[in-house]
Amino acid sequence: MQRTTKLFLFSFFALTLLAPATALGQYSVYAYRDGIGTGSSSLNSVQQTEHANLARCLCDEAAGEGEYYSFYLEMAYSGTYDGSDAYYYVGSDCSNTAVGLDKCAELATINVNSYQDSHEFVPLPINYMVDPAEGVCSMVSSGSNTFYIFSALEGRTVAYSESFSFDTQPPSAPYNVTVSPGEGALTVKWENTDVDEEGVNYFNVLCMREGSPGEAASEDKADWIDTEEVCGKVLSIDGTNNTNNTNSTNNTTTTNNTNTTNNTSNTNDTNTTNKAGFFVPPAPSYDNQVNVAGTQPPTVTGTYNTKELSCPDNAVVGGGRPYKCYVCATAPRTSSSVRINGLENGITYTVAVVAVDDHRNVSEMSTTQTGVPAPMTDFAEQYSGDGGSATGDYCFIATAVFGGKDHAAVQILRLFRDDILLKNELGRRFVRWYYTNGERMASFIEGHPVLAFLVKLALLPLVFLAVLLIVTPWWGFFLFGLFIWSLYNRSRLVALLSSQRVKHAE
Secondary structure, eight states, rough: HHHHHHHHHHHHHHHHHHHHOOOOOOEEEEEEESSTTOOBBBHHHHHHHSSSSHHHHHHHHHHHBBBOOEEEEEEEEEEEEOOOOOEEESSSSTOOSSGGGGGGGEEEEGGGGGGBBOOOOEEEOOOHHOTTOOOOOOOOOOOEEEEEEEEETTTTTTEEEEEEEOOOOOOOOOEEEEEEEETTTEEEEEOOOTTTTHHHHHHHHEEEEEEEETOOEEEEEEEEOOOHHHHEEEOOOOOOOOEEEOOOOOEEEOOOOHHHHHHHHHTTTTTOOOSSTTOOOOOOSSSSHHHHHHHOOOOOOOOOOEEOOOOOOTTOTTTTTOGGGEEEEEEEESSSEEEEEEEOOOOOEEEEEEETTTOOOBBBOOOOOOOOOOOOHHHHHHHHHHHHHHHHHOOHHHHHTTTTTSHHHHHHHHHHHHHHGGGSSHHHHHHHHHHHEEEEHHHHHHHHHHHHHHHHHHHHHHHHHHHHHHHHHHHHHHHHHHHHHHHTHHHHHHHHHHHHHHHOOO
């Protein structure tokens, strides 16, 4: 029995010596970053959800030596520092020893001792998140893969894992686009029945005047993410990728020599990759104590692209790539129309519509339509053009009793007509009836001063109601109704107040 025990202890000790060292500790993600160095920022939960999209996938696939990827994990570690290596992978079911590691992407190999003085930045390129085996971007709707840290490769011992979702499938373009003219404006309508299925969040309308962006166009109105914005390159899924040399310049940041010196040997010498096109990311340049205390990312040596967007002429083309500089209006997912204001009458504009999903992927442009803003003839202009002699923009009665069309009450009633009555069918019917009979009624009132005074008194509550409805539509009706009710029940209110006073006196 004693001999058996000694043999067991000797065997266990021998196996311990022969087995690879594995650190006993815990890994965690300190921050999810959109880059590395002074140009990066930490991503919140909403930004993480929309981060892994087609634009960033294409930029990561096209990243060259000295350029940064669009996504990094700032990893932290607490535990023993025994000089063992940890292996960082991304893929599907990589922890299953039956699955070959060539089906997964090796991101880095980092010695645990590197974490003694710093956090480690681990690249997680979106193209390898989408395709761990080859790193080739494709259009995938609602995909996911898992990030792994193995403390030992032989048994695929998982020290940390986290699943990441991505969506590189742009939504379909809106269809049945129509354009109708307005006064210095165009109203654009469209259809899209796949809003819920494709996760559409916004619709953006592009407009072009004589080959250039329309007056209402602004890059700030665009809701999607473009490859130029991410990496300064014009990239597409079909492989027709062009670097934007004209509008993109390279700037080099300086190295924080004080902090970098201590960490270079720990990180750069241990990070390795097994995929073509991968490169060793720059070393983090600040120690763990500074990092935990503040959110300022490290200063590192590397190249950044300034993301100035190109704006080619004649770029609003059906089925083409949308450019942000042509976006003239944006609308939420629940809308199917939008009005573009600030345009010039008599000029032909070309418009198209794109859909933007919740990962900020953008569709190709819809078929284009043209429209010409034009002066609109309202009821008053039409009446005058037909030979009518009334003044006051058709506010016949109000003009007669208040003494002129420039009176404040007349202007308020005119706004009430334009902003309230003409916005619904019942109101438009009343306006038509009034324009047919109003002038005759006004002429009769003008000949009877007493009647004009009474009508003026009767119009004052309407003016008050008009102000409420224009400024605060939802509670204007309530206040006006309360006012009318109090008038009709004035005697009851007086009696009620009197009774309360008597009771209080008793």
